[in-house]
Amino acid sequence: MFCHRRGRAIAVFAAASDAFGPSAHLVGAVAGVLAYNVAAEIAAEDPGVKGPNTFRSALIDACANVTEEDIRRRARVTVCEVA
Numbered sequence: 001m002f003c004h005r006r007g008r009a010i011a012v013f014a015a016a017s018d019a020f021g022p023s024a025h026l027v028g029a030v031a032g033v034l035a036y037n038v039a040a041e042i043a044a045e046d047p048g049v050k051g052p053n054t055f056r057s058a059l060i061d062a063c064a065n066v067t068e069e070d071i072r073r074r075a076r077v078t079v080c081e082v083a
Helices: 002-020 022-044 052-065 068-074
Strands: none
Touching: 002 022, 022 052, 022 068
């Protein structure tokens, strides 16, 4: 069930990108995965995390509180041109 919720979070990014046209769906999906992974990194660093249940709580909090600056600082993405 938890993985299913992650899918919903990523779908929100893809749907939001719809305003930029159908070709932006991939970018939106990648942005969703990136934001989710950054939130997971932040949650993993929480000293209160002692196991899977406390990690889940920390991840939910991190997803709610992740900022654009967090994503820019932690993102490890290379953009390349496709011919």
